[in-house]
Amino acid sequence: MRDEGRPMQRRDVLTGLLAGALGATMPWRAQAVTPEDSAREYQRQAMAQFPLKLIETTGDNALAKWQELKAAGQGAPVVLGGEDEHHSLGNLLTPFAPHGPYGPPLRPVEDILRDAASIRFPDDFIQRSKDSNEAAIRQFKEMLAAKPDMPLPVITESKDGQPRTLTRDETIAAMLGSGREPPLGDWPDTTDAMDGLSVVMDYRTGQPLTKVIIGLAPTDDWTTIPAILRWGHWNGCPKPEEHVAAFRNWRDRYGAELVAITSDVINLRVARRPQTRDEALALAREHYVYCPDNIDQGVGTFSALAAALMSSDWWYFWWD
Structure with missing residues (x-):
């Protein structure tokens, strides 16, 4: 998956280490341990440490089953998604996999919750985003000053339905403006x-x-x-404690509840929608600092997201 453990890279490393360790203990005439065997052992050990009890259902019955489990009061249910062809929960297992001497130990849940209590949402998210953008632009300017002919990415845009590649000057301008907010946009009909x-x-x-x-x-x-899942802190995804802080804020203001969390998607359901356009626009800005891709790779404008928030009890977030 991602940064503090880019799962696919880390998984490849761990698979190789595990295969080597298992192979070294076997008689020289024994059959070699395959990568598939190592991957299965990796998954088995991760499943043994996974902190949630697992219940199987079907897609068309999942919400009803979730509601049934919630009403039973035997814990907090959350839909984890569908099983893949390897019967794996994918990167949800990564924090609980056997890391050996090279991987970080699991952070205690109590430490994460203590950190969450000190986070002011959305103010701290807004400041973090501002600081990060300013640092990135400052670094780009320094690199450009040191090497004016440095290679730049190829950026295309669509104009009148036709793709067009930006010139070098336009690319530099776009990169220097990359920290700007998305457009407000017109309110959709x-x-x-x-x-x-x-x-x-x-x-x-x-x-x-x-x-x-x-x-x-x-x-x-x-x-x-x-x-509990140590979920987040890869690519642009917030840290676990930041998710907790955001969830608690939205729970108190909108009656939000977590229904699903997969390797990269969150589904929240709310009891109260924003009542006015101004409130919806303010909420859309909170969603953006929490999950920029909802606009940057999704609806495109604050107004489009705000209108959707006024018309639905479901909130969707994803990080790639």
Whole structure:
């Protein structure tokens, strides 16, 4: 997956280490341990440490089962998505995999929750985003001054339906302006409501998945689930404690509750929608500092996102 552990890279390293360790203990005439064997052992050990009880259901029954488990009061349920062809929970398992002497130990949940309590949402997110953008622009200017002919990325835009590659000067201007907010945009005449429980659907067919896994977290406070799963802090995804802080803020203001969390997607459901355009626009800005791709690679403007928030009880976030 990602930065503080880019799972696919880390998984490859761990698979190789595990294969070497297992192979070294076997008689020289024994059959060699294959990468597939190592991957299965990696998954087995991660599953043994995974902190949620797993319950299998179907995509078309997932929300009803989630509600049933919530009402039972035996823990906090969360939909973890569908199983893949390897019957794996994917990168949800990465923090609990066997890291050996080269990997970081798991952060205690208590430490994550303590850090979450000190975060002011959304103010700290806004300041962090501003500081990060300013640092990136400052570094780019320094690199450009040291080497004016440095290679630049190829950026294309669509104008009148035709793709066009930016000139070098236009590319530099675009990169220097990359920290700017998205446009406000016009308020849309019609709005497509956000998808509901999107993680239980097969995006290729639009049909419910045949097998979906729900996790039951050992807590009566669902906002702690990102801490229990050590979820986040890769690419642009917030840290676990930042998810907890955002969830608690939205729970108190909008009655938000976490229904699903997969390797890269979160589905929240709210009890109260924003009531005015101004409130919806302010909320859209909170969503943007929490998950920029919802606009940058999604609806494109604050107004489009705000209109969607006024028309749906479901909030969708994803990080690639």
